[in-house]
Amino acid sequence: MxxxxxxxxxxxxxxxxxxxxxxxxxxxxxxxxxxxxxxxxxxxxxxxxxxxxxxxxxxxxxxxxxxxxxxxxxxxxxxxxxxxxxxxxxxxxxxxxxxxxxxxxxxxxxxxxxxxxxxxxxxxxxxxxxxxxxxxxxxxxxxxxxxxxxxxxxxxxxxxxxxxxxxxxxxxxxxxxxxxxxxxxxxxxxxxxxxxxxxxxxxxxxxxxxxxQKLQPKEGLIIQVDKNDPIFSIPKPDTSSESELLAFEAASLPFADATGKVVGKHQGAHYFTNGQRKGLGVGGTTEPLFIIATDVERNIVYTGLGSEHPGLFKKALFVNQPEVHWIREDLTLKPGETLQTMARIRYRQPLQKATLHQFEHGMYVSFEEPQSAITEGQFVAWYDGEELLGSGVIS
The missing domain is CATH 3.40.50.620 (HUPs)
Incomplete structure (x- = not known):
């Protein structure tokens, strides 16, 4: 036995x-x-x-x-x-x-x-x-x-x-x-x-x-960014380098450059996360406010109106090389290799069509459709059919 x-x-x-x-x-x-x-x-x-x-x-x-x-x-x-x-x-x-x-x-x-x-x-x-x-x-x-x-x-x-x-x-x-x-x-x-x-x-x-218990509350501003702000129409870099184009798609937007309006105060940017809509304590908006970014250095929470706000969406994410993990070690990609796969960035999210791009310094995951609230520190997991092949920490 x-x-x-x-x-x-x-x-x-x-x-x-x-x-x-x-x-x-x-x-x-x-x-x-x-x-x-x-x-x-x-x-x-x-x-x-x-x-x-x-x-x-x-x-x-x-x-x-x-x-x-x-x-x-x-x-x-x-x-x-x-x-x-x-x-x-x-x-x-x-x-x-x-x-x-x-x-x-x-x-x-x-x-x-x-x-x-x-x-x-x-x-x-x-x-x-x-x-x-x-x-x-x-x-x-x-x-x-x-x-x-x-x-x-x-x-x-x-x-x-x-x-x-x-x-x-x-x-x-x-x-x-x-x-x-x-x-x-x-x-x-x-x-x-x-x-x-x-x-x-x-x-x-x-x-x-x-x-x-560990992170002291400190008051900061909640800023609402308009969906038509110029930061959402920054042109793609004029380059044939795949890694530069992927880096552009995975990059965080420069919310500090946006013209936003102050709509409230919070008790610490580090208590909040991308895509969150509860707990902001801001009322009177025509649609719910969603967190589109947090800046813990400057203690600012950036928000956008409605679940379709462009600040919520990105087409790619990056995983630093030390945080790329393969359950199926025999399928590990070498630098320069790509793999078409299905991936999810959170539990219970329906699987999304994606491509893994392996480089020396890490892996880009680019999605066919833009993804809402890609969040640093969470895990992206990639599948082949019903088999989970590997995962990584979103950076």
Whole structure:
């Protein structure tokens, strides 16, 4: 019997994952990760860790599997929380869930599991693992979940071959309603439990309060930029150099040169992100205001009227070379090579037609259609059909 450690989160997905593995004849151990101690910034009635660990314990008891809690809060603070603060401070918007999978679940947690003699680590992610052979070697594939509505492959876009080799995703072939049905038939306490909406294993966090622990509020201006401003019609550079044209399309617009009007004040540009429309506290506009850029140096938030404002859209993005990551290392592009692919720049975004352009200093991703709210610090992930091939941090 192969031994599997399941990350029991206290939710329905990981509960059913544990049950299915048991049915498949694995020896299953449940581990709950405690990643957070500070309840002052969590919205306490929205799934605090205590309730979750209790539910995880009840599921383990029901299935008759060993269970324990591991405290990873120190590693979580160092690898995820400190990273988040430093990214927000730079005016970037990190994705803690992607990081949590790479640095915590499939690294720190996986090492604990392997030290318990586990052959695999399993989670309740809606994705699948495939295998193919390249040059006589087994190569692992990360495939999207069967449930299009719940596919979570994007959150695992930073995994490596070594991590995938030891990973199992038991519910990847199922839809959410099927998972709930199994949980109800098994009379699991989590069957009807709402999906958690928070940071990976922390629960729901009030982000501004969370960030204010480290990033001091400082008042600045909210500026509205007119959609007809000249910065939106800067001509393309007259050059045949592909990298210069791509750099032009991926560049941030010079919003400091725009003539805008002051429409309000904010408490810190580093609390805001591109594409955001809630939390500005500016009323009386004919359409919603969307954030089109933040300038943390000058502490200014730039906004545009309506979801079609030209300040929201760009046709390309850039990933610095150290942040280009291939799950399928055998498909890595060499400088000068391109690849037609499908890509997304955020979770649940429908896949978009794109081309990867690899250069010495990094990779440009150019899209067939302009993309709204391309955001520094987020991840772009590229696919071939249902296989996620690689990803990178948008710079």
């Amino acid at each position: 192969k031994r599997v450690v399941v990350g029991l989160s206290g939710g329905v997905d990981s509960s059913v994952a544990a049950y299915l593995l048991q049915q498949q004849g694995y020896e299953v151990i449940g581990l709950f990760m405690k990643n957070w101690h500070d309840d002052s910034v969590t919205i306490s009635n929205e799934c605090p860790w205590l309730e979750d660990s209790n539910d995880a314990l009840l599921v383990a008891e029901k299935l008759g599997i060993p269970f324990q809690t591991v405290d990873l809060s120190e590693q979580y603070k160092e690898k995820i929380v400190d990273y988040m603060f430093s990214e927000y401070e730079k005016g970037r918007t990190p994705n803690p869930d992607v990081l949590c999978n790479r640095e915590i679940k499939f690294d720190v947690f996986m090492k604990i599991a392997l030290s318990l003699g586990a052959d695999y680590v399993a989670t309740g992610h809606y994705c699948r693992k495939g295998e193919t052979e390249v040059g006589g070697k087994t190569v692992y594939q990360l495939l999207s979940g069967v449930d299009n509505n719940k596919d979570q492959s994007y959150f695992l876009c930073q995994l490596s071959q070594e991590q995938l080799a030891k990973a199992l995703f038991p519910i990847g072939e199922l839809t959410k309603p099927e998972v709930r049905k199994i949980a109800a038939e098994m009379d699991l306490v989590t069957a009807e439990k709402r999906d958690s909406q928070g940071l990976c294993f922390i629960g729901k966090v009030r982000l501004p309060e969370f960030l204010q």
